[in-house]
Amino acid sequence: MKGLPQRSALIGSCAGGLFLLLGACSQGPVEFCLDGEFDLGARYQGLRPAGGETYATRFCYIVEGDRVMFRSRGQSNPDMQGDWAVAFLPPDTVRIVNRGSPPDVEFSGKPVSNEALRYVRVDPRRLLAEIEARPEWITEHSQDELYVLQYPGNPFPTKVTVTDGRVRQARTLADIPLRGRVPVTWRWQWEQEDSPRLTLLVEDDPVFVATGSWQTLSPGEAARLWERSGGQEPVQVPGDRWPARISLEIRDLGQDAYLVTGVRTGFAHIVIDTDDGLVVGDAPTGWVELQQLPPADLVPGFGISGLSENFIDFLRERFPETRIRAVALTHVHDDHAGGARAFAAAGADVYAPKPVAGFLESALNRTTMPDDRLSAAAGEVTVIPVTGRLAIGDDVELLVLPAGPHVDSALGVLATKAGVFFQSDLHVPRSDDDTPREKRAATECWFAEWAVANLPPDTIVVNSHTPPRTPVSRLARYLESDACGAWRKSR
Numbered sequence: 001m002k003g004l005p006q007r008s009a010l011i012g013s014c015a016g017g018l019f020l021l022l023g024a025c026s027q028g029p030v031e032f033c034l035d036g037e038f039d040l041g042a043r044y045q046g047l048r049p050a051g052g053e054t055y056a057t058r059f060c061y062i063v064e065g066d067r068v069m070f071r072s073r074g075q076s077n078p079d080m081q082g083d084w085a086v087a088f089l090p091p092d093t094v095r096i097v098n099r100g101s102p103p104d105v106e107f108s109g110k111p112v113s114n115e116a117l118r119y120v121r122v123d124p125r126r127l128l129a130e131i132e133a134r135p136e137w138i139t140e141h142s143q144d145e146l147y148v149l150q151y152p153g154n155p156f157p158t159k160v161t162v163t164d165g166r167v168r169q170a171r172t173l174a175d176i177p178l179r180g181r182v183p184v185t186w187r188w189q190w191e192q193e194d195s196p197r198l199t200l201l202v203e204d205d206p207v208f209v210a211t212g213s214w215q216t217l218s219p220g221e222a223a224r225l226w227e228r229s230g231g232q233e234p235v236q237v238p239g240d241r242w243p244a245r246i247s248l249e250i251r252d253l254g255q256d257a258y259l260v261t262g263v264r265t266g267f268a269h270i271v272i273d274t275d276d277g278l279v280v281g282d283a284p285t286g287w288v289e290l291q292q293l294p295p296a297d298l299v300p301g302f303g304i305s306g307l308s309e310n311f312i313d314f315l316r317e318r319f320p321e322t323r324i325r326a327v328a329l330t331h332v333h334d335d336h337a338g339g340a341r342a343f344a345a346a347g348a349d350v351y352a353p354k355p356v357a358g359f360l361e362s363a364l365n366r367t368t369m370p371d372d373r374l375s376a377a378a379g380e381v382t383v384i385p386v387t388g389r390l391a392i393g394d395d396v397e398l399l400v401l402p403a404g405p406h407v408d409s410a411l412g413v414l415a416t417k418a419g420v421f422f423q424s425d426l427h428v429p430r431s432d433d434d435t436p437r438e439k440r441a442a443t444e445c446w447f448a449e450w451a452v453a454n455l456p457p458d459t460i461v462v463n464s465h466t467p468p469r470t471p472v473s474r475l476a477r478y479l480e481s482d483a484c485g486a487w488r489k490s491r
C-alpha cells in the first residue's frame with residue numbers, strides 16, 4: 001500500500017531485543033512511559049479554570065500479548081496526589097490493581113479488548129503497527145501520509161499522520177464538558193528516536209506535555225505483573241459496573257431534603273423540595289479519559305448533557321407536580337458543573353460562585369456544544385453569581401467558601417429546615433472516624449475549620465462522592481487530631 005511505512009520502520013529497538021508489531025519483546029514485556037507535566041487548569045480540574053497549573057505526571061502502558069496494564073502517577077486535583085493501576089485481561093476482565101492495599105477489584109463479564117487497545121495505541125510505535133495490522137479500520141487514505149481510522153466502538157474518526165515511518169499526529173474529537181465537541185490531538189516530535197516528545201492538546205490548550213520512553217521490564221517484574229496483589233482473591237464486581245454506571249436511588253435526609261445517589265458511579269446530589277420547586281446541588285456530566293486514544297467517556301452515550309437530563313427525568317418521575325427551580329454549581333470543576341445546560345433547559349436558575357460565574361456562563365453556551373435539550377429549545381444558560389450567603393426561598397441558603405486547597409471558589413448548599421449541608425470535594429470522608437484521611441488532611445482540616453465557624457453546630461454535612469454523613473461536632477474533633485495540628489503548623 002502506497003504510503004504505508006516500510007516494514008523496517010515498524011521494528012523498533014527494544015533494549016537489544018526486537019519489537020515486532022503487537023507482539024512482545026523477546027526479552028519480556030515492554031513498558032512505554034510518558035513523563036511530563038499535566039495541566040489541571042486546562043483540564044478544568046485546577047484551582048481555577050485557566051491553563052498553567054501543571055503537576056508532574058507519569059502514564060505508563062505495558063503490553064504483553066493481549067494483556068495490557070496502565071499505571072498512572074500524578075494529581076487528579078490540586079489536593080489529590082495518587083498512584084493507580086488497571087489491568088485489562090481479555091476477553092472480559094478488568095482488574096483494578098491495588099499493590100499498596102490488597103485485594104484487587106475485578107470486573108468480569110464485559111468485553112474489554114477495545115478498551116485495552118485505546119491504551120495500547122497511545123504508544124506511537126504500537127499505533128503505527130496497528131495501522132498495518134488492521135487495514136479494515138482504515139476508512140480513508142487519501143494522502144500518502146494521512147490515515148483516517150474508525151475504531152470499533154468509537155463515535156468519531158481518528159486521523160493519523162505518518163511521515164518517514166513515524167506517527168506525527170493523531171487527531172480526533174471528544175465531547176468534553178464545559179468545552180463541547182472539540183478536537184483532541186496527540187502531537188509527536190522525534191528529535192530523539194527513543195524519546196519522542198508528546199503534546200496532548202484539547203482544542204489549542206496543551207493538557208499534557210511529556211517525553212516518551214520504552215523499557216523492557218526485568219524478568220522479576222514481568223513475572224509479578226499479572227499476579228493478584230498480596231496473593232489475595234480479588235473482590236468480584238459484575239462487569240456492567242465498569243467503568244461507571246447509572247443506578248439512581250433517592251435517600252431521605254428528612255424535612256424535604258434528599259440525596260440522589262448513583263447519578264453515575266460515585267456521584268450523589270442533594271435535592272431540596274421547597275415550596276416553589278426543587279433545588280439541586282451540582283449538575284452531573286460525563287468524564288472523558290484523556291489517557292486513552294481515542295479518549296472515552298466513562299458512561300458512553302450520555303455525552304455532556306445526558307447524565308443531567310437523565311437525572312432530571314428521574315426527578316420528574318419522583319416529584320411529578322414539582323418544577324425544578326434551581327441548580328447550585330458547587331465549583332467550576334467540569335464533572336460538577338458541566339451538566340448545567342440540562343437544568344437550564346428544564347427552566348431552572350443556575351447559580352455558581354461569583355469568581356467563576358462568567359467563565360461558566362460562556363463555557364456552557366459555547367457554539368461547540370453538541371445537540372441537547374437546550375439547543376433543541378434554542379435556549380441559553382444564564383449563571384447567577386453568588387457571594388457571601390444567598391437565600392433561595394425559606395428553605396435553602398447558598399454559602400460561599402473562601403479559597404481552599406481544592407479550588408479557589410466554592411459554595412455549599414444548606415437545607416435549613418433539615419439542617420443538612422451539601423458540598424463537593426471538600427469534605428469527602430470514607431468513615432465516621434474522628435480524624436481525617438491522611439492523604440486529604442489539608443482540605444479536610446481546612447473545611448473543618450470553616451464548617452465549625454460557619455455552620456450551626458447540629459448541621460449534618462453530606463458530600464457528592466461518599467456515603468458518610470458528618471455532624472459538625474465530628475469536624476470539631478477533626479481539628480483536635482494530630483493530622484489537623486500538623487496542617488495548622490504547616491500553614
Ligand SMILES: [Zn+2]
Pocket residue numbers: 077331333336406407424425
Ligand atoms: Zn472538584
